[in-house]
Amino acid sequence: MESHGFSNSMLVVILVNAAILGWATYGGPVLPYLVVAERVVVGLFVVEMALKLYAWRGGFWKDAWNWFDFAVVVISLVPATGPFAVLRVLRVLRILRVITAVPQMRQIIGALFKSVPGMGTVIGLLLIVVYASAILAQQLFGEDVPEYFGDLGSSLYTMFLLMTTENWPDVSEAVLEQHPYGWLFFVLYIVLTAFIILNLVIGVIVTSMEREFNEGRWEEDQELELVQHHAVMEHLVRLSDQVRRLEDRLRAQGNGVVQGMDDIAAEVSGDGSGPCENSGARESGTEGTGARRGE
Numbered sequence: 001m002e003s004h005g006f007s008n009s010m011l012v013v014i015l016v017n018a019a020i021l022g023w024a025t026y027g028g029p030v031l032p033y034l035v036v037a038e039r040v041v042v043g044l045f046v047v048e049m050a051l052k053l054y055a056w057r058g059g060f061w062k063d064a065w066n067w068f069d070f071a072v073v074v075i076s077l078v079p080a081t082g083p084f085a086v087l088r089v090l091r092v093l094r095i096l097r098v099i100t101a102v103p104q105m106r107q108i109i110g111a112l113f114k115s116v117p118g119m120g121t122v123i124g125l126l127l128i129v130v131y132a133s134a135i136l137a138q139q140l141f142g143e144d145v146p147e148y149f150g151d152l153g154s155s156l157y158t159m160f161l162l163m164t165t166e167n168w169p170d171v172s173e174a175v176l177e178q179h180p181y182g183w184l185f186f187v188l189y190i191v192l193t194a195f196i197i198l199n200l201v202i203g204v205i206v207t208s209m210e211r212e213f214n215e216g217r218w219e220e221d222q223e224l225e226l227v228q229h230h231a232v233m234e235h236l237v238r239l240s241d242q243v244r245r246l247e248d249r250l251r252a253q254g255n256g257v258v259q260g261m262d263d264i265a266a267e268v269s270g271d272g273s274g275p276c277e278n279s280g281a282r283e284s285g286t287e288g289t290g291a292r293r294g295e
Contacts, residue, residue, distance in 0.1 A: 007101060010044075010101055011102070013044050013045070014094070014095070014097045014098050014101055016037075016041060017041040017094050017095070018094075018095045018098070020034050020037050020038050021038075021091060021092065021094075021095065024038075038091075042073075042076045042077065045072075045076065046073060046077070048073075049069065049070060049073050052066070065099075065100045068096075068097075069097060072093045072094055072096070075090050075093065076091065076094060107209075110212055111205070111208045111209040111212035111213075112205065112209075114208050114211075115205050115207070115208030115209075118207075118208070119205060119208075122197065122201050122204055123201060125197060126193060126197045126198070126201070129197065130156065130159050130160065130193065131156070133159050133189050133193075134155040134159045135152065135155070137149050137155050137158070138150075138152060138155040140179070140185065141175050141178070141179060141182065142155070144175070144179065145171075147174075148175075158171055159189070162189060162190060162193075163189075163190070163193040163198070164194070165190060168186065168190065171186070
């Protein structure tokens with residue numbers, strides 16, 4: 001994982017390189033200085049690659065973006081002379097390293113690549129419609145408007161222009177001069193291709209991008225839910241312990257109350273036998289006293 005400071009520094013170097021390449025197109029007396037500055041930038045790229053290879057070892061090659069950066073740097077090191085002069089044109093690839101330096105751009109490109117399967121199906125449908133419409137238009141309007149529909153090639157090109165709605169009034173006016181009801185063909189074709197199928201392509205791309213951006217958020221949400229789940233379970237465990245301790249205390253207090261009631265009952269029963277015996281003794285004493293008085 002790169003530090004933000006290192007990533008931002010390399011982003012600045014990439015932007016400086018882009019400015020140098022653009023400035024060099026004007027030529028002039030500053031061109032030699034720009035060449036020197038470009039070599040310095042390439043040297044910084046080499047140092048960056050060396051540091052990444054040293055820090056990440058084999059993990060460097062697990063990321064496809066690292067392969068792209070490595071290829072761009074290697075191409076920059078090839079001398080742009082002789083048979084390799086064509087590689088000088090590929091210097092512009094260094095500007096594309098901005099994509100690898102900005103995570104949001106990498107997500108967008110990744111979403112585009114992931115949308116290729118679904119987008120390929122829709123594009124295949126679009127090509128079928130364009131091809132069938134080109135053949136139909138050549139058969140309908142080829143003899144009267146050969147400059148637009150004379151053969152399959154020109155008809156395909158015209159269908160592409162109509163799909164982009166570029167200069168389509170010129171084509172329709174040329175056809176309507178010979179075929180007054182030809183506008184039905186153009187309206188149906190443009191609605192089907194430009195407004196329906198192309199919007200399906202855009203919808204597939206947007207859906208893929210939403211899925212790409214939501215994957216990271218979904219993982220973050222899952223981690224947050226897991227932390228919250230652990231916190232709730234720990235709280236429930238503590239509550240269960242507290243409830244268990246309260247039950248033990250209530251059980252102990254209940255046993256104490258029962259024991260106390262038993263003790264009170266025992267005391268009451270013991271005190272009740274004593275008074276009865278005393279009253280009997282008093283009665284016997286009274287009877288003895290009365291007998292003496294009678295004597």
